Amino acid sequence: MAKPVRTQAIREQPSAGHRTGKPIWYAPTAVLGDAIAAAVPVYLGFAMGHGTNATAYVMVATAAWLLVRGARGRYAERHLGERVGIGPTLQDWLVLIGLLAVVRAATGEESPFLIAMAALLPCAPTSAVGHTLLHRHLLARRRDGRAVRRTLVIGQANAVDGLVSHLARRTDHEFIVVGVCPIGDDNPQTLAPIAARLGTQAPPCPSADSAPVLEAVRQLAVDVVLVVPGPSLTGMRLRRLSWALHGDECPLMVVPGLTEVARRRVVVSSVAGLTMLNVAPPLRHGLAMLVKAVTDRLGAALLIALLSPVLAAVALAVRLDSPGPVVHRQIRIGRGGQPFTMAKFRTMVVDAERLRHRMARTNEHDGRMFKIRRDPRVTRVGRLLRRYSLDELPQLFNVLQGRMSLVGPRPPLPDEVVGYNEMERRRLAVKPGLTGLWQVSGRSDLSWDETIALDLRYVDNWSPSGDLEVLVRTVRAVVAGTGAY
Template sequence: MAVPTQRRTIRKQPSAGRRTGKPIWYAWAAVLGDAAGAAVPMYLAFALTDRSNVTAYATVATAAWLLVRGARNRYAERRLGERDNVGPALQDWLVLLGLLAVVRAATGEESPFLVALTALVPCAPTSALVHTLIRRHLVTRRRAGRAVRRALVIGEPNAVDSLVSHLAKRTDHEFVIVGVCPIGDRDPQALTPVAARLGRQAPPRMSADSAPVLEAARRLSVDVVLVAPGPYMAGTRLRQLSWALHNEECPLVVVPGLTEVSGRRVSVFSVAGLTMLNVAPPLRRGLAALLKAVTDRLGAVLLIVLLAPVFTAVALAVRLDSPGPIVHQQTRIGRGGQPFTMTKFRSMVADAERLRHQLAATNEQDGRMFKVRRDPRITRVGRVLRRYSLDELPQLFNVVRGHMSLVGPRPPLPDEVAGYDEVELRRLAVKPGLTGLWQVSGRSDLSWNETIALDLRYVDNWSPFGDLGVLVRTVRAVVTGTGAY
């Protein structure tokens, strides 16, 4: 009788000096940050109002906040540091309010409602701040080659090249490609070494197909296998490969080839035994779009009122600095290709448009935008205005009139749009914004392709919480002035 052999896992011994997991203190920092964000404001709020049972109020609020966050899986290792936490924190905060409202009604609690509500406000921003700091630390570790997962890529050469090059463009993700298994005789162009090779047709024996993959995975001590499916790696063959990998306790990730699609738009379902990927269309209508329109106008009006002294000071500085109008008006292209007149504080000499043609050869942008770091047309006051984006404040009136949004792609010039291809024209599917991913990600320091990629990411994946995150990041971008010239 044959003696059963002991099953071997892909990684019996971790590679020396290599750590793929996240530090345990990430979870503790997240929990303690949430606890402090709930307990301290609640305790102080009720202590200052001379209420009794201050400790009880703080304890209940803290327990409820940690319960909500834990129930929504915010402390799981797979999620810590993987994304900005502004949207999830706000969602959890709304759930917290509902939970405490039910507790308040059930117990007949009569504490001051406004005091309690005010004390709960810091919960969301404190949580978002802690998770943002964790993410920054995680990105730093990953750039140093730590807290990553060693990955083996399987697919046809073109698909392998596309996947490897896409992952190589960024260093903030969890995968480091250590080998590839191309399907067919042709080698991929990626510089990653070929660890094994599979035939185009599935062999009659399952082990003959999976054996080279498993051997490569063991030899390279991989943590995960990424598969780019195609005509020669799909259906039964892919399923059998997953059996072999899972028997060795190695995860399998199928990469469908979609890029820049938010996870909230994607869902998996099964029909007749087939696994299908549903990609929902971007938000364009409905309550969310109405909320954006109302928020844009109300927010713009509020900012105009609050910043009235700044408007006055900037207008006076522009008038005293150089001859010409205080406000510069320029035709820009809005949603659907409709032109509109955009208003800005003048930051250049009065005849800047005429001088632009003389500076065409000095353009430092690699695409359709015109940008010169040391533009001689910019006035002394104009450099300060651009450094802190004060020249863009009059665009708030464009937001009130409905031409622009608080958040959106950069409003392009007509001559820029005239040269757009079909892909670039998609950025006109939404209103241009006073701020956006371009402004908070480097502005003029970005290449044209990076600018288009950011704009299309916004167009395809817009959400109210995403807008709020951009607005929060805008404050930092304005203060630092990165890429502003």
């Protein structure tokens, strides 16, 4: 019961007739932002570096960038303001470079190549920033119950409860349940009203199914119907229901039950008249993994060189603050369950491990991790290091050795792993990371279930663009210091 209550508390139910779509100014704002992202750097680059024809170059580059973005559906309403990551924008930028290279070859243009590349570089990140601002605005509207779609959920009672509860955990999506239509005599536990009810057997007359559903759709001003298939909702029965809904111009979406699967891994195909979902396996081998391994080691080496003054300063502060070694070494579990020695700057007193067993009852975390917001074992310098994650910097040497990755799940302790179930052990399928979704999503403020969910999302949906996005978000999370203790 608690989860649906949260949905009601966070989102105000949009009234029937209230416009629930995205603001009409999203599309022109996105187009204007992309135009500026292309025009300004190109003009500055050519005006300062080439001196002539800067205006012509601006017009061509801007038109090409808008053409690429529009052709790839970036201005479609379903995409505007939604979180897509930096990957698609980088793909658009590569298409832009290819398109302009063809134009350059076809016209015989002889502008300086390096100036052109430097002028085009800011297009992708600037457009990504503009899209992020729209995304934040959209999230704020959805938390207030706006820019959402009034939704009717159809399925067996337990399936309806599962879907409504899952939607209730987050407010960053477009669905707000205004009614449910259970199949059978069982009543769902959700607070959403029962708008209609279907029998467990398909009726001889299709209208016996469609009539109550269509009546509920009209009375509640439903924007979309979500259907959870089950043994009582066969393919033909679902097909007939879709005919009725589509005849009333109401979209229908089928929820297959898969969770935390990235869109890029799912392909819809039709075979012998059957609609199938092809779910690709997670990336574990191939060129992408080789690029990740090389990037990890080169990135770690570069960061060690750049941050060497910081490493020296932190080491001196730890030495002067309290007696004991500067670096704390601890056994952690890596990929495939293999133990390794992880290095961190010491942030606690020397006998912290012995004191931990005495303080077991004071654990404030709901899972297997041991976390106390005001841990008395933490030193004065240690609190500062933890707040800004400076104690994690020696792990760069673990990354350099190939034991860890720059991005990945949190490296667990051996006694945590002993209690893992089959699902939790899946987080050991990849190398642990210096940072990860856990680091940028609240850290110690997260519950155990939330931590595991984030780690599994990363393990199953890893991609190079996802790693880049996490690294960018890490900078903001470290500066804010939220959830670090």
